Amino acid sequence: MQMLPEIRFQELVGKFSTMDPIVIVGDVGIDKYTTGEVKRISPEAPVPVLAVSKEWEKLGLAANIGHNLKTLGVESTICGVVGDDVRASRMETLLEECGLNIWGLVRDIERPTTFKERITTDTQQICRIDYESQEPLNPTIEGKVIDRVGEFIGNHSAIILEDYAKGMSSEKLCQNLISLANENNKLICVDPGKSTPPKFYTGASLLKPNLKEARLMVEYLGYTYQKKNVEEMAEILSDKLNIDKIVITLGAEGMAMIDRKESNPKITVIPTAAQEVYDVSGAGDTTISLLAAGLVAGGTLAEAGWLGNCGAGVVVAKKGTATVNLQELTVYYRRLQELL
Numbered sequence: 001m002q003m004l005p006e007i008r009f010q011e012l013v014g015k016f017s018t019m020d021p022i023v024i025v026g027d028v029g030i031d032k033y034t035t036g037e038v039k040r041i042s043p044e045a046p047v048p049v050l051a052v053s054k055e056w057e058k059l060g061l062a063a064n065i066g067h068n069l070k071t072l073g074v075e076s077t078i079c080g081v082v083g084d085d086v087r088a089s090r091m092e093t094l095l096e097e098c099g100l101n102i103w104g105l106v107r108d109i110e111r112p113t114t115f116k117e118r119i120t121t122d123t124q125q126i127c128r129i130d131y132e133s134q135e136p137l138n139p140t141i142e143g144k145v146i147d148r149v150g151e152f153i154g155n156h157s158a159i160i161l162e163d164y165a166k167g168m169s170s171e172k173l174c175q176n177l178i179s180l181a182n183e184n185n186k187l188i189c190v191d192p193g194k195s196t197p198p199k200f201y202t203g204a205s206l207l208k209p210n211l212k213e214a215r216l217m218v219e220y221l222g223y224t225y226q227k228k229n230v231e232e233m234a235e236i237l238s239d240k241l242n243i244d245k246i247v248i249t250l251g252a253e254g255m256a257m258i259d260r261k262e263s264n265p266k267i268t269v270i271p272t273a274a275q276e277v278y279d280v281s282g283a284g285d286t287t288i289s290l291l292a293a294g295l296v297a298g299g300t301l302a303e304a305g306w307l308g309n310c311g312a313g314v315v316v317a318k319k320g321t322a323t324v325n326l327q328e329l330t331v332y333y334r335r336l337q338e339l340l
Contacts, residue, residue, distance in 0.1 A: 003340050004306035008299070009333055012307065013072075013326060015297040021075035022292055023104070023152050025145065025177060026062030026162030026169070026191075028080030029114030029132070030091055033058070038121055048126060050119060059094050060116060062162035064323070066100050068289040068311075071325040077156065079104035079148050081141060081168060087113035087131075104152065106144045111135065114166060134167045146176045153180050157296045158187035160288055161204070165193030174200040181205070187295055191288045192217065198241060206245035206295070207237060208288055214248045230256045231267040245301050247308075249287060255309060259301040270305050271340075272313070286311040286324055310336060 036052040059067045066078045078100060082088035084107045091113055092102045111133040119126045137145070145168075149159065159181050163169040174190075181188035182203060189206040192198070198217040201207055209217060211230070218233045221240050234246040238260055247257045254272040258265055287308040294304025310333045315322040324332075 003337060004303050004333075006334075006337070008303055009307075009330075012294055012297045012299045012303060013329065016293055016326070017073040019074060019293070019296050020155060020157035021077055021152075022069060022296070023077050023079060023149055023156045023159045024062050024065050024069075024162060025079045025149060025159060025173075026065075027114060027164040027166035028063040028078060028082065028091065028105070029060040029116060030087060030094065031058045031060035031064075032056070032115065032117040033120065034117060035120045035122070038126075050121070050126065057090070057094060059091075059098060059100075061114060061164050061166075062160075062285075063091070063095065063100075064285045065160055065162055065289050066095070067098050068286050068323045069293065070099055071323045072289065072293060072311075072329070073326055074289075074293050077101060077104045077152050079106070079145055079152070081106050081108050081111070081137060081145065083107065083111050083113040084109040085113055087115050104148050106141055106148065108137070108141045110138065110141075111167075132166060134165070136167045136170055137173075142170060142173055146173060146180075149177055150180055153184050153186060156186070158189065158292050160292050161188060161190045161201075162285070162288065163191060163193035163196050165195045169193060169196055169200065171197070171200045175202070178203045187292065189288060189292045189295070191284060198237070201243065202241045204241070204243050206247065206291065206301075207241065207243045208247045208249065208284075208291060209237075210249045210284070211251065230269075231258075234258045234267055245295075247291060247301070247305060249284070255287075255305055257301055257305055262300075268302055270302070270309050272309065283312040283316050286315045286322075290329075306333075 034055050036050045038048040042049045066076045069076045115131040117129040187205045190201045190204045214233045238246050244261045245259045249255045254270045256269045258267045290308040290311045291304045294307040311324045314324040314328050314332050
């Protein structure tokens with residue numbers, strides 16, 4: 001497939017700083033990294049003892065999408081649920097430090113703020129500690145989230161629904177957001193959860209599952225995925241869920257996509273842009289960020305796909321949940337241009 005021409009790349013990314021903000025709805029949390037060196041085994045149990053050398057915290061889950069968009073020059077408003085606890089306050093501080101607003105956060109006294117701590121050495125992850133609830137939101141909190149999005153949608157350009165299957169994305173919430181977007185002629189891009197019934201996303205503008213998620217969704221819809229290739233899976237998802245744009249990320253194989261609004265819709269595959277893979281954490285966040293921003297900027301699905309693919313190629317070469325800025329994206333795009 002022909003690569004995105006330089007003139008179109010510049011036209012699209014040149015609009016990022018002037019487009020209306022994007023609403024991000026989904027599970028939010030904090031990622032903490034604790035790293036150090038293991039020199040001995042504990043005398044108390046057969047486990048390594050980590051001598052800590054560094055600790056840091058970053059925005060995680062759907063909040064990382066907001067951080068990605070910010071570093072790309074795109075403004076956003078994050079709508080998510082946090083606890084009524086000290087980590088919620090820390091979450092607000094991290095958002096403000098990244099230049100992001102906290103207007104869309106809803107506090108819920110019944111659940112903790114999602115917090116994930118990764119214990120690592122320079123060469124490997126020893127363990128991960130999760131503090132979270134995966135229980136569905138209570139109706140009052142769910143209603144507050146929907147109302148917040150309704151307040152924002154008029155002066156925002158699109159919605160990104162990021163589903164990490166932590167209990168937030170109910171059928172009511174998803175369908176209300178899709179209706180809000182469609183009624184206001186706004187794009188709504190969905191990054192699906194592995195355990196969420198695919199019918200929840202019916203009517204969205206774009207669906208971006210990875211290959212495993214696509215297989216699970218097709219199977220959930222009553223098909224045997226072993227007998228279906230990527231093209232057939234994309235067509236099934238588009239048809240059964242009434243979604244025009246389907247992007248299936250394929251890891252090392254790139255991404256496959258179809259847009260049934262095109263004059264001659266057919267599956268196309270963009271080869272992977274990753275040249276060095278260090279950590280895949282957050283690559284999906286970067287991809288959905290650039291897909292949405294590229295489409296809002298006026299790009300075709302293929303053009304937005306190239307942006308997303310290049311962005312993912314940048315972040316997988318970084319350690320931990322990472323972001324990409326415009327300079328990094330441009331450098332990577334030009335390097336890839338020379339190779340293809």
